[in-house]
Amino acid sequence: xxxxxxxxxxxxxxxxxxxxxxxxxxxxxxxxxxxxxxxxxxxxxxxxxxxxxxxxxxxxxxxxxxxxxxxxxxxxxxxxxxxxxxxxxxxxxxxxxxxxxxxxxxxxxxxxxxxxxxxxxxxxxxxxxxxxxxxxxxxxxxxxxxxxxxxxxxxxxxxxxxxxxxxxxxxxxxxxxxxxxxxxxxxxxxxxxxxxxxxxxxxxxxxxxxxxxxxxxxxxxxxxxxxxxxxxxxxxxxxxxxxxxxxxxxxxxxxxxxxxxxxxxxxxxxxxxxxxxxxxxxxxxxxxxxxxxxxxxxxxxxxxxxxxxxxxxxxxxxxxxxxxxxxxxxxxxxxxxxxxxxxxxxxxxxxxxxxxxxxxxxxxxxxxxxxxxxxxxxxxxxxxxxxxxxxxxxxxxxxxxxxxxxxxxxxxxx
Ligand code: ADP
Numbered sequence: 275x276x277x278x279x280x281x282x283x284x285x286x287x288x289x290x291x292x293x294x295x296x297x298x299x300x301x302x303x304x305x306x307x308x309x310x311x312x313x314x315x316x317x318x319x320x321x322x323x324x325x326x327x328x329x330x331x332x333x334x335x336x337x338x339x340x341x342x343x344x345x346x347x348x349x350x351x352x353x354x355x356x357x358x359x360x361x362x363x364x365x366x367x368x369x370x371x372x373x374x375x376x377x378x379x380x381x382x383x384x385x386x387x388x389x390x391x392x393x394x395x396x397x398x399x400x401x402x403x404x405x406x407x408x409x410x411x412x413x414x415x416x417x418x419x420x421x422x423x424x425x426x427x428x429x430x431x432x433x434x435x436x437x438x439x440x441x442x443x444x445x446x447x448x449x450x451x452x453x454x455x456x457x458x459x460x461x462x463x464x465x466x467x468x469x470x471x472x473x474x475x476x477x478x479x480x481x482x483x484x485x486x487x488x489x490x491x492x493x494x495x496x497x498x499x500x501x502x503x504x505x506x507x508x509x510x511x512x513x514x515x516x517x518x519x520x521x522x523x524x525x526x527x528x529x530x531x532x533x534x535x536x537x538x539x540x541x542x543x544x545x546x547x548x549x550x551x552x553x554x555x556x557x558x559x560x561x562x563x564x565x566x567x568x569x570x571x572x573x574x575x576x577x578x579x580x581x582x583x584x585x586x587x588x589x590x591x592x593x594x595x596x597x598x599x600x601x602x603x604x605x606x607x608x609x610x611x612x613x614x615x616x617x618x619x620x621x622x623x624x625x626x627x628x629x630x631x632x633x634x635x636x637x638x639x640x641x642x643x644x645x646x647x648x649x650x651x652x653x654x655x656x657x658x659x660x661x662x663x664x665x666x667x668x669x670x671x672x673x674x675x676x677x678x679x680x681x682x683x684x685x686x687x688x
Contacts, residue, residue: 286515
């Protein structure tokens with residue numbers, strides 16, 4: 275087990291800055307996913323921890339040792355890659371034990387380690403199989419067992435599930451979590467798949483354009499994204515965004531307003547360009563939110579395409595008077611909002627609806643810098659929207675009238 279630290283690590287390839295001034299501290303025994311779009315620097319970061327690439331600047335520590343210039347074999351790391359490079363002419367036992375035999379471990383020790391590793395990845399009884407007699411998932415388990423027998427301080431995994439089919443990938447996620455629990459070893463895991471990162475990690479490190487955007491537990495990245503990039507990247511489908519302005523009584527965009535006291539938004543003033551973010555599950559039709567005490571004013575919309583997913587329906591909404599507005603040549607996204615509703619909903623395409631946002635789930639970002647300003651906003655205090663039992667009248671929806679019911683009730687009432 276070991277802690278991994280990157281101090282001001284930069285990697286340049288001629289004119290490309292693959293990783294820029296990265297500071298990262300991965301705790302002993304932690305499972306951290308490096309996640310981000312293709313080309314954001316995930317693999318380069320991993321390679322610098324592995325010793326396959328040297329940083330242009332900065333240093334890497336594993337435990338108390340500065341490993342920046344050490345070769346991979348002296349770093350106590352074991353790697354598992356996307357391409358499972360098993361020796362085709364060797365059986366499972368020989369594939370798993372190859373590295374140990376190369377290092378001249380004695381037979382007894384090799385057997386002990388292979389038994390334990392094959393037990394952990396559930397390959398018992400398959401040690402004499404050849405790779406071409408195994409499924410993709412089984413071959414990937416051999417590759418993981420080969421890493422386990424090295425008894426490393428740190429596991430480095432670069433998209434190890436990327437070549438597996440969807441069902442197997444989900445299954446292997448659970449296996450990797452179990453493996454982590456069993457081995458209690460630091461794992462750094464590279465993926466571009468945010469769902470993989472959300473389900474497995476203790477913390478997610480979100481990268482974009484070679485820079486660390488946020489490192490936090492999955493739900494913190496989901497509920498309190500530090501900037502527009504993280505807000506848009508984490509969560510599927512993505513958060514809705516609407517550009518607008520901070521005004522004296524809240525947020526105003528072309529298609530809707532949300533009332534609140536702008537002084538509750540730290541670091542922003544009236545007149546600033548701000549972007550409002552709301553996740554699809556935090557948008558409700560008015561008739562479904564009787565218990566939502568934190569509803570915004572209603573927004574007129576027309577339903578466009580419906581996507582039934584089985585456990586929920588994604589409803590694409592067009593805000594305002596859709597047909598006319600689209601003919602005015604607006605950009606496709608500016609008047610769209612995605613809402614998710616329960617599968618039993620009788621919502622139809624091309625239906626006029628009124629929707630509200632859950633203001634406790636509204637995010638505000640500075641449009642220019644992308645930095646988050648607020649996660650959840652309070653109602654506008656004052657005669658039209660007090661904090662008493664009639665609070666919520668500003669929403670004009672009847673939502674929240676005389677009720678303190680928590681948001682979760684509304685959600686179950688979709
Ligand atoms: P990711 O793993 O997130 O897809 P990489 O770390 O592989 O991203 O790459 C980050 C950036 O560095 C990309 O722009 C990529 O083209 C560039 N890059 C990576 N390796 C090399 C290399 N050996 N030579 C030149 N550019 C590279």
